[in-house]
Ligand SMILES: C[S@@+](CC[C@H](N)C(=O)[O-])C[C@H]1O[C@@H](n2cnc3c(N)ncnc32)[C@H](O)[C@@H]1O
Ligand SMILES: Nc1nc2[nH]cc(C(=O)O)c2c(=O)[nH]1
Ligand code: SF4
């Protein structure tokens with residue numbers, strides 16, 4: 001759902017972690033801002049500053065950033081304040097993530113400021129919202145049916161989000177636009193072989209809809225797991241699937257190194 005659809009609907013604003021009231025002030029709801037190694041994707045291992053915005057339009061049952069989606073918490077930070085804190089680290093790479101960072105209009109201004117200062121920017125996004133911004137790598141993680149918070153899997157309620165999540169999780173037009181405009185990686189969260197038919201279907205639909213080729217090399221399978229214990233269950237299965245289907249495997253380096261500690 002484009003964020004503009006939710007403007008003016010207070011309940012949506014609140015659910016998404018957006019600011020009520022003072023729309024004119026610039027800034028972003030920041031859940032955490034920290035320095036770490038990029039843990040996922042083609043840039044895994046690269047020292048990077050992470051800016052995690054709060055608020056999301058989806059509700060994956062497995063979300064490893066619960067306090068940006070299911071129970072959003074944040075401090076409001078002005079753009080200058082955010083840039084100054086990023087500058088205080090000695091890094092060339094910035095990862096803007098969330099929650100869903102492209103929900104927020106001011107993510108564009110932040111990315112412009114970072115681009116002006118020469119940073120390489122990665123945006124971690126669920127691929128349901130398009131924005132025009134200087135993004136060096138759009139790290140898109142389209143959400144599969146296995147992410148839907150059914151009553152049995154809802155971490156908080158009784159499946160109240162399932163219908164909305166299901167309706168909004170894939171937007172082929174937005175995905176095709178992101179793929180056309182940016183360097184992308186498509187990073188699918190995988191638990192087992194049951195996820196593969198849907199990945200193939202999304203890819204076939206996207207290849208048909210997009211004006212540019214999508215290489216198998218740009219498709220990454222990432223094991224589901226927010227903890228070392230869970231990853232121990234999923235990672236070798238997902239590695240085998242990557243070899244079987246000819247897609248890339250991505251580790252979750254930060255989970256291997258620091259488990260589920262905050263600010264890692
Ligand atoms: C918290 S999300 C924030 C960005 C955006 N909302 C998204 O989903 O792409 C960051 C990354 O973590 C992944 N992720 C979240 N929970 C996960 C889990 N339990 N296991 C594996 N990956 C997970 C997402 O798919 C995404 O690639
Ligand atoms: N180290 C580390 N790498 C990451 N790559 C993507 C992350 C995210 O939450 O978007 C993430 C994260 O939370 N930590
Ligand atoms: S889209 Fe991303 S931030 Fe939102 S609930 Fe899913 S994993 Fe969490």
Ligand SMILES: [Mg+2]
Nearest residue numbers: 064065097264
């Ligand atoms: Mg993370």
